[in-house]
Amino acid sequence: MKNNIDEVLKSQEIFFNNGNTLKIEDRIKKLQLLAKEIESAEDQICAALYSDFKKPVFESVLSETAFILSELQYIVKKLKKWARPKKVSSSLINFPSSDYIYSEPYGKCLIIAPWNYPFQLAISPIMGAIAAGNTVVLKPSELTPNTSKILEELLQKVFPADWVSVIQGGVEVSQELLTKKWDYVFFTGSVSVGKIVAQAIAPHLTPSTLELGGKSPCIIHKSAKVQLAAKRIVWGKFLNAGQTCIAPDYILIDSSIKKEFIDAVQKEVKSAYGTNPKDSPDFARIINEKNFDRLSKMLIAEMCPIGGHLDKEQLYMAPTLIEEPALTSKVMEDEIFGPILPVLSFYSEEQMAGIMANYSKPLALYVFSEDRKYSEEILGKYSFGGGAINDVVIQIANKKMPFGGVGSSGSGAYHGKHSFDTFSHKKSITKRGTWLDVPLRYAPYGNKVGLISKIMKKL
Ligand code: NAD
Numbered sequence: 001m002k003n004n005i006d007e008v009l010k011s012q013e014i015f016f017n018n019g020n021t022l023k024i025e026d027r028i029k030k031l032q033l034l035a036k037e038i039e040s041a042e043d044q045i046c047a048a049l050y051s052d053f054k055k056p057v058f059e060s061v062l063s064e065t066a067f068i069l070s071e072l073q074y075i076v077k078k079l080k081k082w083a084r085p086k087k088v089s090s091s092l093i094n095f096p097s098s099d100y101i102y103s104e105p106y107g108k109c110l111i112i113a114p115w116n117y118p119f120q121l122a123i124s125p126i127m128g129a130i131a132a133g134n135t136v137v138l139k140p141s142e143l144t145p146n147t148s149k150i151l152e153e154l155l156q157k158v159f160p161a162d163w164v165s166v167i168q169g170g171v172e173v174s175q176e177l178l179t180k181k182w183d184y185v186f187f188t189g190s191v192s193v194g195k196i197v198a199q200a201i202a203p204h205l206t207p208s209t210l211e212l213g214g215k216s217p218c219i220i221h222k223s224a225k226v227q228l229a230a231k232r233i234v235w236g237k238f239l240n241a242g243q244t245c246i247a248p249d250y251i252l253i254d255s256s257i258k259k260e261f262i263d264a265v266q267k268e269v270k271s272a273y274g275t276n277p278k279d280s281p282d283f284a285r286i287i288n289e290k291n292f293d294r295l296s297k298m299l300i301a302e303m304c305p306i307g308g309h310l311d312k313e314q315l316y317m318a319p320t321l322i323e324e325p326a327l328t329s330k331v332m333e334d335e336i337f338g339p340i341l342p343v344l345s346f347y348s349e350e351q352m353a354g355i356m357a358n359y360s361k362p363l364a365l366y367v368f369s370e371d372r373k374y375s376e377e378i379l380g381k382y383s384f385g386g387g388a389i390n391d392v393v394i395q396i397a398n399k400k401m402p403f404g405g406v407g408s409s410g411s412g413a414y415h416g417k418h419s420f421d422t423f424s425h426k427k428s429i430t431k432r433g434t435w436l437d438v439p440l441r442y443a444p445y446g447n448k449v450g451l452i453s454k455i456m457k458k459l
Contacts, residue, residue, distance in 0.1 A: 006180075008137060008162075009108060012135040012137070013107075015163060016108060020163070021130075021133040022133055024079060024083050027079065031075060031127065031130060034123075034127070034155075035069055035072045038123075041154055045060065045150055047146075048144075049147055052147050055284045056281060058282065064118075065119065075416070078417065083131075085103075091459060092455075094430055097430050097433060100429045100431070102427040103425070103427075104425050104427050105425075106207065106425055107134060107183030108134070109129045109137070109183065110180075111138045112139045114190075115142075116243045118143075118147040118148065121188050121211075122138055128414055128423045129184075131419065131423070132424040137165050137166075139167050140166065143287050152166040179200065181204050182201070182204070184209075186209045186414075186422075187209070187210050187211065189212065191335075208412070209411065209414065210405075212408065213409060214359065214361070214362040215335050216247070216248055216249045217252055217362060217366070218368070219352065220257065220261060221374050223369050224257070226261050227267075229264070230261060230268045233251070233265070233341075233368075233392055235272070235393075236393035237319075237392070238283065238319045242340065243287060243337055246364040247393060248366055250343075250344060253343060253345050266305070269319045273319065277319055288315070294338075297330055298331040298338075300330070304323075305323050306321035319341075320339055321340075321343060322340060322342045324343070325344070362409055363386075364387045364388075364392075367388075367389050375389045383407065386402075396415075399415050403418070
């Protein structure tokens with residue numbers, strides 16, 4: 001394996017240094033071919049996702065294949081424009097000159113992907129890296145072997161190995177890859193592994209994007225339309241069986257509407273998944289036994305007015321609501337990442353803020369409210385990656401908005417042009433005219449201090 005990684009790296013370095021990734025037309029052709037291959041393999045990709053964790057086909061199309069195809073189309077359409085040097089107004093102190101920002105690729109990029117959206121979260125950063133002119137080594141998740149296999153086959157069809165390579169494996173392979181010198185590292189996964197990645201790449205000062213997680217709150221104000229809030233939250237929380245990094249982790253609700261909300265969630269769960277969600281074709285499974293056991297422990301000694309049913313053999317956990325867990329309970333300790341929704345009520349804004357203060361800056365925050373001033377106040381008061389008012393999760397659908405965390409939920413962002421920018425170094429270039437050479441800056445400085453001070457302060 002060691003040889004293989006080193007060989008791949010060497011060949012990618014030669015490929016990149018020979019300028020093979022520089023032509024925008026070549027990048028566009030490859031991205032178009034990638035789109036074509038994804039389209040023709042769509043059924044197999046959905047089947048692989050189903051065999052990995054019973055991901056419903058509708059959810060696979062919505063959040064994996066069609067999601068990617070739509071972004072690919074957008075990147076292909078805009079790439080020429082994004083890649084052009086950007087002219088900016090020049091500084092008078094450099095007169096005569098014209099100033100530009102050039103986007104240059106970093107070189108060899110390592111992309112490490114998680115299992116929860118195993119296709120989308122591998123291909124989406126690859127599209128950005130390729131659009132920007134880099135080479136890529138992808139380490140997909142070991143927990144979704146069928147999807148990871150398809151990813152490899154598909155990428156092999158489109159790219160030579162010295163442009164894009166897939167290296168399969170688990171933690172050891174990932175750690176081995178991280179010992180190498182990369183020009184950029186893009187990691188999506190848990191906060192704890194994010195820290196390991198940051199430490200591993202620090203000796204080389206490798207630039208990186210860390211797409212991590214956290215406990216994302218969902219605030220429901222007393223002015224909210226409760227039934228609609230419940231419908232949207234049930235969709236966003238139980239999509240992918242709650243294994244979504246931007247799913248609402250816990251609900252903070254005005255105590256006066258808590259009962260109405262719980263009744264509404266009950267109705268919406270039944271309407272979406274029937275009386276026994278285990279029989280529903282629209283509800284996914286927990287990824288593996290380890291995560292199933294981790295989630296099951298969160299239910300011990302908790303009050304579950306909705307759900308709570310488990311079937312370890314089928315890795316099934318029902319859409320579950322926990323009412324008023326203690327802040328010291330397992331479910332409120334860490335990111336849940338499963339179909340469990342804790343509901344905590346508050347009597348005052350201070351009490352609500354006190355609960356949120358227990359957690360680091362989250363990846364997402366949601367507010368349900370008909371009171372615009374209140375929602376804006378919340379947006380201004382708390383720091384988080386991104387979010388929505390009166391909905392959950394859907395902010396990710398707009399390719400014009402950057403997607404990423406802040407603080408411990410991550411650093412850097414991507415999607416659409418933000419992906420191109422993430423994988424490009426921005427090189428500032430001043431092109432000086434030679435028909436004039438203002439003598440002001442040159443020694444001997446003599447009595448020019450006053451003049452330079454005045455000019456600089458005016459610029
Ligand atoms: P994970 O951190 O366990 O694994 C992610 C990747 O890192 C995998 O490819 C895995 O092989 C590798 N890895 C695992 N342990 C490692 C180690 N010790 N050293 C080096 N590499 C290691 O995450 P996961 O369980 O696959 O995904 C779930 C987590 O990812 C959740 O916390 C979720 O919030 C987060 N997530 C974030 C985003 C985002 O866009 N911000 C998206 C999806 C998931």
